[in-house]
Amino acid sequence: MAQRNVLLVGTRKGLFVLDGDGDRRSWKVRGPLCDGWPIHDTATDPASGAILAAGGSPWYGPAVWRSDDLGETWTHSSEGLTYGDDGPKIATAWNITRGTDALYAGVQPAGLFRSTDDGTTWSHVEGLTNHPTRPDWQPGAGGLCLHSIVPHPTDAKRMWVGISAVGAFETTDGGQTWETRNKGVRADFYPDKYPEFGQCVHKLVMAADGGTHLYQQNHCGVYRSSDGGRQWEEITTGLPSQFGFPMVVHPRDPQTVWTIPLNGDDRGRYMPDASAAVWRTHDAGDTWVRSGDGLPQEEAYLGVLREAMATDRNDPVGVYFGTSTGQLYGSVDEGRSWSLVADNLPAIWSVEAVSLA
Amino acid sequence: MADVRLPRSLIALFPDAPRRLEADGATVQELIDDLDRHVPGLRNRLVDAGPAIRTHINVFVAGERATLSTPIPDGAVIHIIPAVSGG
Numbered sequence: 107m108a109q110r111n112v113l114l115v116g117t118r119k120g121l122f123v124l125d126g127d128g129d130r131r132s133w134k135v136r137g138p139l140c141d142g143w144p145i146h147d148t149a150t151d152p153a154s155g156a157i158l159a160a161g162g163s164p165w166y167g168p169a170v171w172r173s174d175d176l177g178e179t180w181t182h183s184s185e186g187l188t189y190g191d192d193g194p195k196i197a198t199a200w201n202i203t204r205g206t207d208a209l210y211a212g213v214q215p216a217g218l219f220r221s222t223d224d225g226t227t228w229s230h231v232e233g234l235t236n237h238p239t240r241p242d243w244q245p246g247a248g249g250l251c252l253h254s255i256v257p258h259p260t261d262a263k264r265m266w267v268g269i270s271a272v273g274a275f276e277t278t279d280g281g282q283t284w285e286t287r288n289k290g291v292r293a294d295f296y297p298d299k300y301p302e303f304g305q306c307v308h309k310l311v312m313a314a315d316g317g318t319h320l321y322q323q324n325h326c327g328v329y330r331s332s333d334g335g336r337q338w339e340e341i342t343t344g345l346p347s348q349f350g351f352p353m354v355v356h357p358r359d360p361q362t363v364w365t366i367p368l369n370g371d372d373r374g375r376y377m378p379d380a381s382a383a384v385w386r387t388h389d390a391g392d393t394w395v396r397s398g399d400g401l402p403q404e405e406a407y408l409g410v411l412r413e414a415m416a417t418d419r420n421d422p423v424g425v426y427f428g429t430s431t432g433q434l435y436g437s438v439d440e441g442r443s444w445s446l447v448a449d450n451l452p453a454i455w456s457v458e459a460v461s462l463a
Numbered sequence: 464m465a466d467v468r469l470p471r472s473l474i475a476l477f478p479d480a481p482r483r484l485e486a487d488g489a490t491v492q493e494l495i496d497d498l499d500r501h502v503p504g505l506r507n508r509l510v511d512a513g514p515a516i517r518t519h520i521n522v523f524v525a526g527e528r529a530t531l532s533t534p535i536p537d538g539a540v541i542h543i544i545p546a547v548s549g550g
Contacts, residue, residue, distance in 0.1 A: 169507075
């Protein structure tokens with residue numbers, strides 16, 4: 107049976123599903139789904155093929171949507187997705203990630219929730235909210251949001267999260283207690299450039315070999331860690347800007363990473379010189395390679411948000427990114443050349459690539 | 464018993480829910496709890512932490528804008544209407 111390639115594209119005005127052919131050259135767009143709700147992130151269940159979409163409606167609040175038929179029909183739930191009647195109101199869900207033991211959702215204002223029934227009900231991971239630094243957490247421009255969830259691939263008790271503009275945390279006891287993981291990461295917007303927390307992590311990812319090799323695109327640079335985030339090393343040199351949002355890893359090569367530099371937080375936040383490019387490293391950030399082949403090289407005032415880039419698991423790996431102005435680009439040669447997959451979508455907030463048998 | 468009118472955008476989230484139904488409750492909060500029994504999950508779409516009616520949702524009891532504690536006269540018409548907002 108031919109492999110089915112699917113792209114899940116979360117936008118400001120609903121989820122879109124793109125059905126691709128076997129060679130990933132032709133795509134058919136379906137949507138908007140999830141009743142047009144803003145969708146920040148998606149996840150899939152590789153066993154069942156179920157799609158989960160996390161987001162929030164300005165009117166009806168946060169929810170996680172679920173489809174067991176590739177987007178034809180949907181249910182939704184936010185049961186338990188609350189800090190309680192005495193707590194702050196949850197505006198939306200920013201991230202949904204499948205861990206080894208449960209499904210996890212990150213929300214705004216920043217917090218972590220766990221579901222052990224595939225998104226039907228949720229419980230608050232209180233240990234993170236109870237962290238002693240919590241009263242001093244400050245929001246980034248996008249709000250105080252928990253946007254990155256990085257489960258350890260084999261140890262269900264170990265997980266990292268990224269919060270803007272607070273930084274990275276790690277738990278090794280299933281979420282009961284958490285420690286900051288920001289050493290070596292700059293926070294240029296504070297008098298102390300290296301505080302314990304307050305860093306503006308934009309995306310936190312784990313290398314393909316799992317375990318302890320992490321990367322992050324930060325407001326203030328790009329970083330790698332070889333010890334689970336206890337110490338970070340800056341790898342911005344070679345990139346045209348320290349600023350960007352998304353970052354994705356190769357599914358098999360732990361030293362290959364893609365990022366999309368933007369021109370700076372105070373310069374419009376579009377691709378440098380309005381010339382579109384994705385940058386990749388094959389040596390864990392020692393050197394970087396630019397690719398604009400197939401992308402607009404002039405007058406391209408494109409922005410890409412933190413969840414709007416993805417890789418598939420094919421060989422060669424497909425890389426995809428969506429812009430905040432509704433263009434979706436793809437590469438079937440690991441980011442060396444690009445082509446337009448879809449245009450004129452709503453502002454794209456997330457991209458997920460799924461290969462189904 | 465009150466006569467409740469639900470908005471199209473809310474009905475769309477619950478395919479089996481009627482656009483108009485009868486529900487019981489001495490206050491808006493009790494009425495929404497009863498609606499949730501008819502349409503499981505509906506309370507979470509209308510009520511936020513506090514508890515309070517969600518910021519961009521309006522509940523009208525006999526034409527007057529209400530809060531969760533507003534009493535409901537028997538036979539009242541209840542309109543639940545999303546605020547005109549967005550972009």
